[in-house]
Amino acid sequence: MSQQEIEVILARHLAECLAMPVFIVSPDGDLIFYNEPAEMVLGLSYNETGMMPADEWSTIFNPVDLDGKPLPPEELPLMIALTQKHPAHKLLGIQGKDGIRRKIEVTAFPLVGQADRFVGAVAIFWESLK
Amino acid sequence: MKVTFWGTRGSLAAPGADTARYGGNTSCVSVQGKEGTYIVLDAGTGIRSLGQNLPPELERVDILLTHLHMDHIQGLPFFAPLRRPGVEIHIWGPASTTLGLHARLQKYLSPPLFPVSVRELAAEFHFHELPADIIEIGEFKIYAQLVIHPNPTVGYRIQSSKIAVTYLPDHEPALAGQTFPHDKEWTSGYRLAEGVDLLIHDSQYTEEEYPQRRGFGHSSIRHAFQFATLSSVKRFAPFHHDPTHNDDMLDRMFEQTIQTMQPSYGVTPSREGSSIELTG
Numbered sequence: 001m002s003q004q005e006i007e008v009i010l011a012r013h014l015a016e017c018l019a020m021p022v023f024i025v026s027p028d029g030d031l032i033f034y035n036e037p038a039e040m041v042l043g044l045s046y047n048e049t050g051m052m053p054a055d056e057w058s059t060i061f062n063p064v065d066l067d068g069k070p071l072p073p074e075e076l077p078l079m080i081a082l083t084q085k086h087p088a089h090k091l092l093g094i095q096g097k098d099g100i101r102r103k104i105e106v107t108a109f110p111l112v113g114q115a116d117r118f119v120g121a122v123a124i125f126w127e128s129l130k
Numbered sequence: 131m132k133v134t135f136w137g138t139r140g141s142l143a144a145p146g147a148d149t150a151r152y153g154g155n156t157s158c159v160s161v162q163g164k165e166g167t168y169i170v171l172d173a174g175t176g177i178r179s180l181g182q183n184l185p186p187e188l189e190r191v192d193i194l195l196t197h198l199h200m201d202h203i204q205g206l207p208f209f210a211p212l213r214r215p216g217v218e219i220h221i222w223g224p225a226s227t228t229l230g231l232h233a234r235l236q237k238y239l240s241p242p243l244f245p246v247s248v249r250e251l252a253a254e255f256h257f258h259e260l261p262a263d264i265i266e267i268g269e270f271k272i273y274a275q276l277v278i279h280p281n282p283t284v285g286y287r288i289q290s291s292k293i294a295v296t297y298l299p300d301h302e303p304a305l306a307g308q309t310f311p312h313d314k315e316w317t318s319g320y321r322l323a324e325g326v327d328l329l330i331h332d333s334q335y336t337e338e339e340y341p342q343r344r345g346f347g348h349s350s351i352r353h354a355f356q357f358a359t360l361s362s363v364k365r366f367a368p369f370h371h372d373p374t375h376n377d378d379m380l381d382r383m384f385e386q387t388i389q390t391m392q393p394s395y396g397v398t399p400s401r402e403g404s405s406i407e408l409t410g
Binding site for chain 1: 224225227259261262275276277278282305306307308314315316317318319320321
């Protein structure tokens, strides 16, 4: 049994204490945690899905841009934080597993730990009123 | 492998008649391998006595610091081999995000906190920053990983060919999670402690004290036992005794917790001056 990096464990703890939806992904892009507020927006339960591979979570919510065109995974803020290792922000549309289409704003940032270890990325998102 | 406790107290030295059995010196443990490799875990006030007991012909000493809180470094300048020309002193420990290990230690080893700086000591110093991949020192492979405690703090797993010892003197795994114990994958320190022959772990607080000290970076005695159970250790040595807990209180804490938890592993509370021999 492997253990998550300490910065990731602490990020999850913070996420569990926040009222904002939070995603945490591993350096490989796997979705390793999302908190209860994220479950509400996504219409999914972390206890049911567990970890999700990158190609699954990046398409499962049918992300679209403001014109309604499908967004490729590499344009999602979390993927930008993960692959380019810098913060990213975007307004986009998603459709949760509950079938409801929502407009959300996403801010994502890389997690860089002690000794410049890249340990994953975090996305925080809000339902947009714009 | 021989593990010797030179200081078992946490936070502040607590000498006195009522702490004489468990000891009043702060964290310091030595680990001696079958082939003679000698490493020192932390440099609390207990390291002074260790220095007086080391063979004078020893040419190299490796001191592995978990972190730089005062109770883990205060004894360092009083460690006799530091004053011996020709002795190699290798100090391993965590840097911060902005300062290297040497610079962080220099803050203590310089005026006004201490009159002598590292460069004035006779021994030859080598600083090694952690966390790193596996460290190899003599016959030991050593794994160092960050664990939950304020400021950069690592725990160690010291592995010989047949024996493994894990040292987590300051650790609050229960802080990360709404419930404890939680999944192994999401538990700080688990990878270091999994299946070890001896776990030396923080057990500073009583159950009554813990809620008022949550976030200070230390475990309640029950959480320490639960962590040992989760990690399937073979033997557990509660460590980092609170300076306000005298010998009689520590006796009661250990007796009551063992009675309540009924651990499947052996429990040997750490006592200053005592040793544990581990054979494969």
